[in-house]
Amino acid sequence: MASTLNRDGRPSRADLAAAADKVLADVIAPGLDVLLCGINPGLWSAATGHHFARPGNRFWPALHRSGFTPRQLRPDEQDLLIGYGLGITNLASRATARADELTRDELEAGGVILQEKVERFSPAWLAVLGVTAFRTAFGAQRVQVGPQEQEFGGARLWILPNPSGLNAHFTLDRLAGEFAALRQAAEHSKHPGGSKGAGSVAGTKGGGSTGRARGSAKKAVREAVQVAESTTAQGPRHPRGVPKA
Numbered sequence: 001m002a003s004t005l006n007r008d009g010r011p012s013r014a015d016l017a018a019a020a021d022k023v024l025a026d027v028i029a030p031g032l033d034v035l036l037c038g039i040n041p042g043l044w045s046a047a048t049g050h051h052f053a054r055p056g057n058r059f060w061p062a063l064h065r066s067g068f069t070p071r072q073l074r075p076d077e078q079d080l081l082i083g084y085g086l087g088i089t090n091l092a093s094r095a096t097a098r099a100d101e102l103t104r105d106e107l108e109a110g111g112v113i114l115q116e117k118v119e120r121f122s123p124a125w126l127a128v129l130g131v132t133a134f135r136t137a138f139g140a141q142r143v144q145v146g147p148q149e150q151e152f153g154g155a156r157l158w159i160l161p162n163p164s165g166l167n168a169h170f171t172l173d174r175l176a177g178e179f180a181a182l183r184q185a186a187e188h189s190k191h192p193g194g195s196k197g198a199g200s201v202a203g204t205k206g207g208g209s210t211g212r213a214r215g216s217a218k219k220a221v222r223e224a225v226q227v228a229e230s231t232t233a234q235g236p237r238h239p240r241g242v243p244k245a
Helices: 013-019 043-048 059-065 075-084 104-121 131-138 172-190 208-229
Strands: 034-038 086-090 125-129 146-152 155-160
Touching: 013 043, 034 104, 034 172, 043 075, 059 172, 075 086, 086 104, 104 131, 125 131, 125 172, 146 172, 155 172
Parallel strands: 034 086, 034 125, 125 155
Antiparallel strands: 146 155
């Protein structure tokens, strides 16, 4: 079916219907600072070919407000992320209208593929955007938002909230604060004991919600680490390096 995207790039109903079960290409390269992993592509993203493209999704605003990018990128500018040391992939590849349409088997299989991908591309950090999906994929029921003690495929692991507009538990400011905590940890691992150098992750402008996010980042990291360290390990099969419930 030929695309019927409107002039402003918004997909038509026909495009959205045709996008079901499509696979969206990753934005990825070897040696990234942070590989951001969504749950799976939505229909809007699959129809346009751009990650987190649906209006109302807070991914791109949170990425900017947290200091990862110097301005808010549009979804169709996703390839610019590589220049900032960032990439995007998904836990499950199949596009659906809602993430809860995915089966447990799909998420578990996606977890195995994700680990293989992380081992191949070797990002410094893997950030999974969606704690519930992560728990389902790996049976890690005690995992909470924040940094995790264990590694994943050789990368440091961080769980971020789902940026979907349907996630009412996190306002944009709070979401940006969680992203900022990750950004600060990623910068610290690149430049331990010193100020930010000429790295690829963008600096954060002072003032407003972004400034507040920077100010609370260290506290957020400490608190999240305490939560992660309280997680106990037990349960059935899991890929190497992933916490067990």
